[in-house]
Amino acid sequence: MPLMPGSEPYQHEGGQVGVLLCHGFTGTPQSLRPWGRYLAAAGLTVSLPRLPGHGTTWQEMNRTRWEDWFAELERAFESLRSRCAEVFVMGLSLGGCMALRLAEVHGASVRGLVVVNPSIVNDAPLLKLAPVLKFVLPSVAGVANDIKREGVTELGYTRTPVRAAATLPKLWSLVRSELGRVTQPVLVYHSPEDHVVKPASVELLRQALGDNLTVRECANSYHVATLDNDAPQIFEGSLDFIRAHASVPLQRDRSHSGED
Numbered sequence: 120m121p122l123m124p125g126s127e128p129y130q131h132e133g134g135q136v137g138v139l140l141c142h143g144f145t146g147t148p149q150s151l152r153p154w155g156r157y158l159a160a161a162g163l164t165v166s167l168p169r170l171p172g173h174g175t176t177w178q179e180m181n182r183t184r185w186e187d188w189f190a191e192l193e194r195a196f197e198s199l200r201s202r203c204a205e206v207f208v209m210g211l212s213l214g215g216c217m218a219l220r221l222a223e224v225h226g227a228s229v230r231g232l233v234v235v236n237p238s239i240v241n242d243a244p245l246l247k248l249a250p251v252l253k254f255v256l257p258s259v260a261g262v263a264n265d266i267k268r269e270g271v272t273e274l275g276y277t278r279t280p281v282r283a284a285a286t287l288p289k290l291w292s293l294v295r296s297e298l299g300r301v302t303q304p305v306l307v308y309h310s311p312e313d314h315v316v317k318p319a320s321v322e323l324l325r326q327a328l329g330d331n332l333t334v335r336e337c338a339n340s341y342h343v344a345t346l347d348n349d350a351p352q353i354f355e356g357s358l359d360f361i362r363a364h365a366s367v368p369l370q371r372d373r374s375h376s377g378e379d
Contacts, residue, residue, distance in 0.1 A: 126174030129167040131159035137203030141214030149274040181280035265342035
């Protein structure tokens with residue numbers, strides 16, 4: 120299946136500190152590529168995979184489920200672990216949810232997490248009906264491209280594949296049930312004006328993670344804050360977070376052009 124131009128995965132070989140980035144539901148690596156390039160320029164090894172069913176067609180995505188997406192993320196994580204002394208995991212929306220799941224499953228092998236508008240609560244009324252709707256309605260209106268900044272577009276599907284979406288509640292439930300296993304430091308970036316994910320997800324994380332959690336607001340961004348007005352603060356803050364929690368010194372990669 121041909122890829123949508125711009126939806127390709129991103130990789131950069133840097134130093135001994137690795138960062139795994141995960142894009143959101145119906146999105147593509149394009150939404151996080153500037154973030155990945157920023158971290159690569161700081162000398163980090165960066166992996167930004169394309170999740171199965173994403174970046175092609177929503178019809179193909181309807182043949183995938185959350186287990187497929189998580190398996191791809193886990194493969195990328197294991198690859199980074201084999202090449203780096205320590206690994207941080209970061210993600211947007213669904214990607215933030217799966218970053219939390221990686222921390223639950225792999226424990227101390229995940230050094231820390233940075234998540235942007237993470238989705239862990241089923242706060243969309245339509246999704247509550249998805250297990251039934253999937254038999255009669257293949258797709259509904261898309262959720263991509265919730266960006267405040269003018270002239271910026273997220274590369275994602277204009278339709279939401281219902282059969283794929285119907286698998287999300289099981290993932291959310293699993294992640295919520297095991298949040299007690301997340302003992303790593305977690306930095307959350309939250310947009311108060313988010314038209315995709317409601318505040319309930321961040322509020323639940325506040326209750327579950329306590330002192331391990333730091334929340335910062337993206338006051339001038341919508342859901343896809345990694346492409347929005349607050350993106351520079353996210354990029355800089357995530358690098359500061361890594362520097363604060365990594366045990367391996369970081370060195371700037373002066374050879375990185377930002378184009379690989």
